[in-house]
Amino acid sequence: MSLYGVLRTGVSGMNAQSNKLGTVADNIANANTTGYKRASTEFSSLVLSSGKGSYNSGAVVTNVRYSISQQGPLVFTTSVADLAVQGNGFFVVSDEGGTPYLTRAGSFVPDSEGNLVNTAGYYLMGYPLANGNPNVTLNSLDGLERVNLANLAMSANPTTNASLGGNLPIGAAMGDTFQSSLIVYDNVGNKVQFNVIFEKQSDFDPLDPLDPLDPANQQWEVRIEGVDPAGWSAGPFTLEFDTSGQIVAGATMTPINIPNGQAMTLDVSTMQQLASDYAPLDPIVNGNAPSQVDKMEFGKDGTVYAVYEDGTRIATYRIPLATVPSPDKMTPEAGNVYSASIESGNVQVAFPGQSGLGSILSGALEQSNVDMGEELTAMIEAQRNYTANSKVFQTGSELLDVLMNLKR
Numbered sequence: 476m477s478l479y480g481v482l483r484t485g486v487s488g489m490n491a492q493s494n495k496l497g498t499v500a501d502n503i504a505n506a507n508t509t510g511y512k513r514a515s516t517e518f519s520s521l522v523l524s525s526g527k528g529s530y531n532s533g534a535v536v537t538n539v540r541y542s543i544s545q546q547g548p549l550v551f552t553t554s555v556a557d558l559a560v561q562g563n564g565f566f567v568v569s570d571e572g573g574t575p576y577l578t579r580a581g582s583f584v585p586d587s588e589g590n591l592v593n594t595a596g597y598y599l600m601g602y603p604l605a606n607g608n609p610n611v612t613l614n615s616l617d618g619l620e621r622v623n624l625a626n627l628a629m630s631a632n633p634t635t636n637a638s639l640g641g642n643l644p645i646g647a648a649m650g651d652t653f654q655s656s657l658i659v660y661d662n663v664g665n666k667v668q669f670n671v672i673f674e675k676q677s678d679f680d681p682l683d684p685l686d687p688l689d690p691a692n693q694q695w696e697v698r699i700e701g702v703d704p705a706g707w708s709a710g711p712f713t714l715e716f717d718t719s720g721q722i723v724a725g726a727t728m729t730p731i732n733i734p735n736g737q738a739m740t741l742d743v744s745t746m747q748q749l750a751s752d753y754a755p756l757d758p759i760v761n762g763n764a765p766s767q768v769d770k771m772e773f774g775k776d777g778t779v780y781a782v783y784e785d786g787t788r789i790a791t792y793r794i795p796l797a798t799v800p801s802p803d804k805m806t807p808e809a810g811n812v813y814s815a816s817i818e819s820g821n822v823q824v825a826f827p828g829q830s831g832l833g834s835i836l837s838g839a840l841e842q843s844n845v846d847m848g849e850e851l852t853a854m855i856e857a858q859r860n861y862t863a864n865s866k867v868f869q870t871g872s873e874l875l876d877v878l879m880n881l882k883r
């Protein structure tokens with residue numbers, strides 16, 4: 476064993492402990508960084524061949540490992556745009572150039588253009604739902620867009636379908652009328668009010684044994700009369716019930732041409748004719764007037780809802796989650812994001828709750844998985860080991876001085 480070998484081994488040991496101190500320093504510095512994943516240093520020996528009468532000292536090499544798959548604790552916040560993944564998976568984000576990355580850092584806020592961006596400047600990606608449910612490719616990120624909240628001002632949607640249920644009194648006399656008002660929307664979002672008028676066509680009373688049970692006597696005429704604006708109408712339509720009070724004909728009434736609007740269909744299939752008072756129930760219409768976005772909501776399945784001032788909730792995006800076969804082998808990048816590598820395998824994409832992926836929590840953030848006590852212990856160990864290796868180097872240097880002084 477040469478003295479130069481001792482020096483090289485001592486330097487190798489000091490370098491290895493320096494690397495360990497470096498990861499410890501990063502971990503401590505990022506203990507409060509959202510979604511940060513702990514780095515650790517692993518040591519392996521480098522052995523040189525030795526003869527029978529001598530020993531060649533080797534060295535130590537280090538490899539840095541990241542605990543990317545280990546989830547950190549969750550903390551809850553007051554911002555709905557703070558997102559955390561509970562379980563497996565990563566958010567898909569992109570930089571300014573559109574390069575995709577994976578991250579667990581979900582502290583998103585809208586930027587000046589309405590894009591959801593985290594504290595490192597990466598944009599949250601999602602599938603737009605304007606054209607219906609997206610077609611997700613499991614091994615591709617195609618089709619993802621920046622989740623943008625600025626372009627969600629609601630456009631006016633005309634009413635095309637409405638429904639009304641309830642009860643028409645079976646004991647009503649012929650000519651008796653009952654009415655309910657509905658409000659629908661025209662092509663530009665104006666409200667259109669009309670009355671739905673039910674008029675009994677006979678005085679049939681099934682409770683009277685002298686009255687014949689003739690289904691033809693169980694008919695109602697239904698008319699639509701405009702209120703605001705007035706002067707328009709639709710119908711009449713015929714609504715027919717059987718002897719048990721259930722509709723047998725006329726449950727769908729169309730067309731009802733809304734002024735400056737669309738042809739609407741009125742569904743009364745849940746209407747009954749029973750021995751009770753007139754009771755309209757469950758009026759439902761589609762369409763809406765223009766309204767501004769009041770707030771956002773995020774579902775556990777990744778659906779992003781725009782909640783408008785009029786209370787309407789519309790699904791606008793759906794956020795996927797991504798993973799790789801070996802998350803700990805991904806390559807860390809600046810900004811607490813990761814990119815896939817050969818060792819990690821290719822990116823796989825699915826919606827939360829599918830393919831073993833976790834769910835998305837709104838109003839929560841994932842903290843770092845750094846254990847401060849463990850890091851301080853590792854720092855003390857690295858400091859002492861560094862000192863011991865420096866002593867080896869110092870001793871080898873002193874012995875080399877002795878050897879050099881023998882000539883004197």
